[in-house]
Amino acid sequence: GAVVSQHPSWVICKSGTSVKIECRSLDFQATTMFWYRQFPKQSLMLMATSNEGSKATYEQGVEKDKFLINHASLTLSTLTVTSAHPEDSSFYICSARYGNQPQHFGDGTRLSIL
């Protein structure tokens, strides 16, 4: 089946640093990728939608300058959390889909900012 790989799975860094999370579709071309944020014991909140080769569309309330998304190829999207602070600590999950097919999810990245 379709596989989406997310890296790293866990990252701890100091406040003020920037962190990059990668999302790769391993066996299909992802025309669209999605980035979600999940707080403990809560649901997933869509942050942004990115289509290959175009700018990401951010959901209301999500700072695009804070969460930089790049979808440079049909198999890779990256999320960079810039100048991260403790309140950015969360579980970030990406998903990818080809055309109108269902989304396939990565295993998530747990981000802890000290």
Place this chain on the structure above:
Amino acid sequence: AQSVTQLGSHVSVSEGALVLLRCNYSSSVPPYLFWYVQYPNQGLQLLLKYTSAATLVKGINGFEAEFKKSETSFHLTKPSAHMSDAAEYFCAVSPGNTGKLIFGQGTTLQVKP
């Protein structure tokens, strides 16, 4: 606007018992509906989806769900719970087939031996 409400944040059943997880949706356009399962520290795995074909949808691991337009519901069921079914379950709606998913709050399923 689209939204999803999952009734019951925590459901506990005995092994072998019926599993029923409730989901009600609100959508101004014909909805696409999904059930996902999430194990600890992992992403989501698709259990099943409704895309305006058959109202009774069969998924993986013995799960099924029935789309009831009159009740705006899409409840998930499994005749006999296994210990391995213990996980977090999310119902989601996608307006049309835009790909955007709006998730419910999630239901934690506990299976007792």
